[in-house]
Amino acid sequence: MSTVVLLLATGLGLGALYFLVASGLSLIYGLMHVLNFAHGSFLTLGAFLGWAAAQRLDATSWTGFVASILVGALVGAVVAALTELLLIRPLYERHIEQVLVTVGLSLATVALFEGIWGTDPDFIRGPAWMDRTTGVLGARIPNDRFVIIGIAVLVLVAIVVFLRKTRYGMVIRAGVENRAMVTALGIDVRRSFTLVFAIGGAAAGLGGVLAAHYFGYVSPSLGGSLLIFAFIVTVIGGLGSLTGAAIASVLVALLQQFANYYAGGTGDFVIVLALAGVLLVRPSGLLGKAA
Amino acid sequence: MRITPDNRAPASSPVLVVEHLSASVAGQQVVEDVSFTVPATGITAVLGRNGVGKTSTLKGLMGLYRRSGAVTLAGERIDALPTHKVVQRGVGYVPEDREVFARLTVAENLRLAERAGSATPERRELVKRLFPDLVQRRHQMAGTLSGGQQQMVALARVLLNDNRVLLVDEPTKGLAPLIVEQVAEALREASVTVPILLVEQNLEVVRHLAGEAVVIAGGRVVHTGSATELLSDESLTRRLLGVHTDTDREVHP
Numbered sequence: 438m439s440t441v442v443l444l445l446a447t448g449l450g451l452g453a454l455y456f457l458v459a460s461g462l463s464l465i466y467g468l469m470h471v472l473n474f475a476h477g478s479f480l481t482l483g484a485f486l487g488w489a490a491a492q493r494l495d496a497t498s499w500t501g502f503v504a505s506i507l508v509g510a511l512v513g514a515v516v517a518a519l520t521e522l523l524l525i526r527p528l529y530e531r532h533i534e535q536v537l538v539t540v541g542l543s544l545a546t547v548a549l550f551e552g553i554w555g556t557d558p559d560f561i562r563g564p565a566w567m568d569r570t571t572g573v574l575g576a577r578i579p580n581d582r583f584v585i586i587g588i589a590v591l592v593l594v595a596i597v598v599f600l601r602k603t604r605y606g607m608v609i610r611a612g613v614e615n616r617a618m619v620t621a622l623g624i625d626v627r628r629s630f631t632l633v634f635a636i637g638g639a640a641a642g643l644g645g646v647l648a649a650h651y652f653g654y655v656s657p658s659l660g661g662s663l664l665i666f667a668f669i670v671t672v673i674g675g676l677g678s679l680t681g682a683a684i685a686s687v688l689v690a691l692l693q694q695f696a697n698y699y700a701g702g703t704g705d706f707v708i709v710l711a712l713a714g715v716l717l718v719r720p721s722g723l724l725g726k727a728a
Numbered sequence: 729m730r731i732t733p734d735n736r737a738p739a740s741s742p743v744l745v746v747e748h749l750s751a752s753v754a755g756q757q758v759v760e761d762v763s764f765t766v767p768a769t770g771i772t773a774v775l776g777r778n779g780v781g782k783t784s785t786l787k788g789l790m791g792l793y794r795r796s797g798a799v800t801l802a803g804e805r806i807d808a809l810p811t812h813k814v815v816q817r818g819v820g821y822v823p824e825d826r827e828v829f830a831r832l833t834v835a836e837n838l839r840l841a842e843r844a845g846s847a848t849p850e851r852r853e854l855v856k857r858l859f860p861d862l863v864q865r866r867h868q869m870a871g872t873l874s875g876g877q878q879q880m881v882a883l884a885r886v887l888l889n890d891n892r893v894l895l896v897d898e899p900t901k902g903l904a905p906l907i908v909e910q911v912a913e914a915l916r917e918a919s920v921t922v923p924i925l926l927v928e929q930n931l932e933v934v935r936h937l938a939g940e941a942v943v944i945a946g947g948r949v950v951h952t953g954s955a956t957e958l959l960s961d962e963s964l965t966r967r968l969l970g971v972h973t974d975t976d977r978e979v980h981p
Contacts (some may be wrong), residue, residue, distance in 0.1 A: 611832055
């Protein structure tokens with residue numbers, strides 16, 4: 438029983454990280470039809486600069502932790518918005534070129550990060566409470582899992598409220614459905630492109646800080662390793678569906694954890710099988726629009 | 729009272745002048761060389777057989793398809809503007825198949841359409857009066873509406889704003905006769921204050937509404953003139969549109 442509870446908590450924590458990456462990927466694809474391969478770089482940079490901010494204040498204090506979260510989110514948002522403005526926008530409507538430029542950016546930034554911070558993982562610390570565990574139904578759950586899950590849920594709620602209650606959110610929802618018709622109402626839909634990049638970048642940057650706590654280190658490859666699973670989550674959930682991304686994040690992470698434990702470390706393999714299965718049965722994903 | 733061509737005010741300078749418009753989509757030319765004008769009042773019908781490029785002409789005017797040629801709206805060239813700026817200059821667009829946002833509520837669809845400084849309380853009142861159904865169903869997802877109700881959303885979106893001209897593409901397509909009448913009535917009422925360029929296959933609707941008619945064939949304009957005269961000339965109608973009109977049936981019962 439305690440093993441199952443521990444696997445559930447770890448899986449939900451990992452799912453929370455997947456969601457923070459996948460939410461942006463899904464929104465960006467839904468609105469702009471761009472698969473953003475540079476999304477992992479937003480995460481990595483958020484993690485590094487967030488960690489730098491925490492160290493500067495006091496990495497073991499809550500102030501340092503909160504500052505690292507804010508810095509991570511801000512860095513992610515700014516870098517993502519700049520990426521959209523400087524690299525994606527000039528290639529308007531040229532989807533293949535847009536994807537290629539994000540692939541190039543991801544390769545170049547990983548090399549850049551390795552140049553700055555080296556290739557070795559940089560082990561990090563947080564507030565002492567986060568390093569301890571709490572007993573839940575006989576399992577010792579690392580406290581950072583609760584923080585990660587809690588923050589991801591807050592991000593999900595914040596994005597949903599933004600999409601439902603604000604005019605920009607309405608423009609984004611309408612644009613995901615039918616971008617041409619949004620422009621035919623006199624709305625400059627390109628402004629919302631920058632906005633979804635910024636929102637997705639903020640979630641990814643914040644996710645980078647949390648991922649560093651989850652794994653215990655930051656490294657230039659942090660983003661890339663999460664990005665692959667986030668892509669799988671996005672496809673399984675249905676490209677463009679935020680709810681789909683949230684559900685698929687949890688399913689994929691739990692499946693991965695349980696398969697790793699009970700089926701001899703086959704978690705990644707099982708996820709790829711699940712992806713193939715979903716694509717065969719529901720090609721548009723769990724909650725995606727029918728193609 | 730119906731506005732017929734006879735009691736319509738004489739056209740002053742046209743609101744929209746289209747010269748040598750061509751349009752292409754995915755590298756394929758869909759409109760070759762279309763020139764016509766839209767008078768400053770009343771409804772101008774765009775007619776032609778299926779697939780001659782009526783919808784593409786409208787999409788070209790809106791900038792939704794890549795286009796070339798000159799399009800002048802009330803003296804200003806709009807052919808180089810992106811779609812959202814064309815709309816901001818006062819061109820309201822009701823697309824074929826309505827294209828309402830299915831996952832947004834009726835109220836959200838309408839709010840999204842309201843342009844700053846253009847939508848006024850009087851216009852909101854007009855929309856409420858023309859389409860009382862939409863007020864009742866304001867919290868309903870637009871995707872769950874009937875075709876007729878979706879058409880009302882699509883029309884309301886342009887009537888909420890102060891436009892110089894409306895481009896309306898097959899508003900009665902696939903609708904029940906009663907709803908066709910309601911849509912036609914809304915168009916007639918709207919045309920009192922704003923000129924309309926109307927693509928319409930239902931010639932009965934055209935006969936009731938349109939003053940002028942532009943006939944397109946093979947990506948070009950092949951006829952312009954009074955809609956009533958065109959539709960009462962059975963051989964011309966048959967030749968240009970490939971259809972029998974009611975007059976036809978009356979002559980050969």
